[in-house]
Amino acid sequence: MHHWLIALIGAVVxxxxxxxxxxxxxxxxxxxxxxxxxxFLETLLHRGYQGGLLILETKxxxxxxKFLQFSKYIGQDGRAGLExxxxxxxxxxxxxxxxxxxxxxxxxxxxxxxTGRQDTLQFLxxxxxxxxxxxxxxxxxxxxTVFGSTHSSFQAFYQNVSPRAERIGR
Amino acid sequence: MDPLPSLxxxxxxxxxxxxxxxxxRSMCDTPPQDAHRGSEHVLRPNAERPEQLKTEAAVTCEWxxxxxxxxxxxxxxxxxxxxxxxxxxxxxxKATRSISVxxxxxxxxxxxxxxxxxxRQLTLAQYLRSWGRWRPPSTAKLPRSFRRTWRxxxxxxxxxxxxxxxxxSIEADVATGAGGSRVGQLVGRGYPTKLNSAGQTQPYxxxxxxxxxxxxxxxxxxxxxxxxxxxxxxxxxxxxTGGMVPDAVTNLQAWAQVLxxxxxxxxx
Numbered sequence: 001m002h003h004w005l006i007a008l009i010g011a012v013v014x015x016x017x018x019x020x021x022x023x024x025x026x027x028x029x030x031x032x033x034x035x036x037x038x039x040f041l042e043t044l045l046h047r048g049y050q051g052g053l054l055i056l057e058t059k060x061x062x063x064x065x066k067f068l069q070f071s072k073y074i075g076q077d078g079r080a081g082l083e084x085x086x087x088x089x090x091x092x093x094x095x096x097x098x099x100x101x102x103x104x105x106x107x108x109x110x111x112x113x114x115t116g117r118q119d120t121l122q123f124l125x126x127x128x129x130x131x132x133x134x135x136x137x138x139x140x141x142x143x144x145t146v147f148g149s150t151h152s153s154f155q156a157f158y159q160n161v162s163p164r165a166e167r168i169g170r
Numbered sequence: 171m172d173p174l175p176s177l178x179x180x181x182x183x184x185x186x187x188x189x190x191x192x193x194x195r196s197m198c199d200t201p202p203q204d205a206h207r208g209s210e211h212v213l214r215p216n217a218e219r220p221e222q223l224k225t226e227a228a229v230t231c232e233w234x235x236x237x238x239x240x241x242x243x244x245x246x247x248x249x250x251x252x253x254x255x256x257x258x259x260x261x262x263x264k265a266t267r268s269i270s271v272x273x274x275x276x277x278x279x280x281x282x283x284x285x286x287x288x289x290r291q292l293t294l295a296q297y298l299r300s301w302g303r304w305r306p307p308s309t310a311k312l313p314r315s316f317r318r319t320w321r322x323x324x325x326x327x328x329x330x331x332x333x334x335x336x337x338x339s340i341e342a343d344v345a346t347g348a349g350g351s352r353v354g355q356l357v358g359r360g361y362p363t364k365l366n367s368a369g370q371t372q373p374y375x376x377x378x379x380x381x382x383x384x385x386x387x388x389x390x391x392x393x394x395x396x397x398x399x400x401x402x403x404x405x406x407x408x409x410x411t412g413g414m415v416p417d418a419v420t421n422l423q424a425w426a427q428v429l430x431x432x433x434x435x436x437x438x
Contacts, residue, residue, distance in 0.1 A: 003295070003298075003299070049417075049418065049419055049420055049421070050370065050384065050419055051366075051370070051372060051381075051383060051384035053381050053382075053383065055380070055381075065378075067378075067380060069380060069381045071366060071372060071381050073366045073367050073368035073370060074368060075368045076368070081367060081368070083366055083367045085372075085379075085381060086379075087374070087378065087379020087380070088379070089377070089378050089379040090378075091378055092378075092379065113364055113365075115362065115364060117362065117376055119376050119377055120374065120375075120376050120377070120378070120379040123364060123374075123379065125367070127367040159382075159383050160383045160384070160385075160420055160421070162421065162424065163421070168417060169417075
């Protein structure tokens with residue numbers, strides 16, 4: 001009798017853990033157009049927690065998966081800002097220098113952060129701050145450079161962003 | 171009597187009312203000369219012909235070695251059934267009740283050393299249950315100094331193993347600069363980090379460079395347990411004192427704040 005009870009409790013816990021894991025997965029917005037990214041960036045800026053993310057991707061997995069990422073930071077004074085980070089990894093090597101030249105041509109300031117690793121060598125970082133218009137320009141440029149014209153629409157998902165309509169940080 | 175394919179010889183704790191064993195050529199290293207016959211014997215307290223049983227046991231079971239004891243696990247003496255089977259079967263019906271066969275050479279191979287009820291096959295549930303009953307051999311009758319040394323040795327082994335695991339994981343972390351160690355796999359993953367524009371650490375996937383949530387890395391400050399406990403404490407304290415709830419770091423901490431605030435509003 002006890003064994004069946006233990007098995008039942010184990011099954012309930014297992015189902016609960018599965019549902020918890022399933023519910024933890026971020027919702028993916030599909031068929032996002034390039035010119036409609038401002039709304040997503042604004043949501044990240046206002047409702048994201050420290051380190052909140054907005055990931056734009058062409059595919060969910062596989063070697064052809066390409067992504068762009070924006071993160072939110074909150075400074076010591078409580079002011080929030082956005083940061084664009086593009087890695088120099090195996091998949092992004094063909095686009096890295098092109099994107100850097102495009103940013104230079106547009107007059108957008110960026111920094112290069114070395115990681116000291118062999119797999120992801122460097123990050124191209126644009127400190128956007130609270131300027132959503134600048135974030136839209138950077139996103140437009142990066143989508144055109146990395147995703148190209150073959151991916152006119154892509155997916156997007158948030159991480160560590162509050163589901164409630166509230167403002168986190170100033 | 172039909173040849174039986176397996177041998178089951180064993181006992182359970184407590185008095186035994188029947189002993190049965192089956193023999194087969196395939197179950198033992200050294201098959202008996204007359205294993206083709208097979209045999210099954212049942213000794214009962216009120217057996218009608220104990221002498222006949224004695225004879226059959228002595229004839230057909232020369233090779234398996236059984237441990238026969240007055241009480242299971244208390245006193246044991248190994249007895250080749252062939253040579254001493256007579257002493258077993260000639261026991262009086264009253265004495266036969268307390269005789270139990272705890273293990274035989276063949277039964278140990280069949281059941282992995284687990285004791286089995288004599289006279290019947292184990293179902294899967296019974297077999298699994300028997301694992302839960304297993305206890306390490308008792309050292310109650312050994313000298314106290316030996317027991318102390320034995321316990322110290324066991325404790326030392328456990329501590330040594332734990333230290334070895336931690337040391338190996340730290341070594342792996344230092345060598346690779348990333349997660350993947352055994353401790354890391356237990357508590358989460360250890361991802362490399364970079365500093366963001368606010369000077370805070372931002373973990374990322376080293377394979378493709380994708381940013382990860384700050385809670386991806388285990389640590390006292392941002393582990394899920396720490397998020398829940400700190401959020402609950404903040405919410406509870408806010409409900410009790412009326413102070414402001416600090417900004418949550420993650421959704422998990424935000425929900426813990428809400429829960430703590432609810433409990434704090436009700437409990438006091």
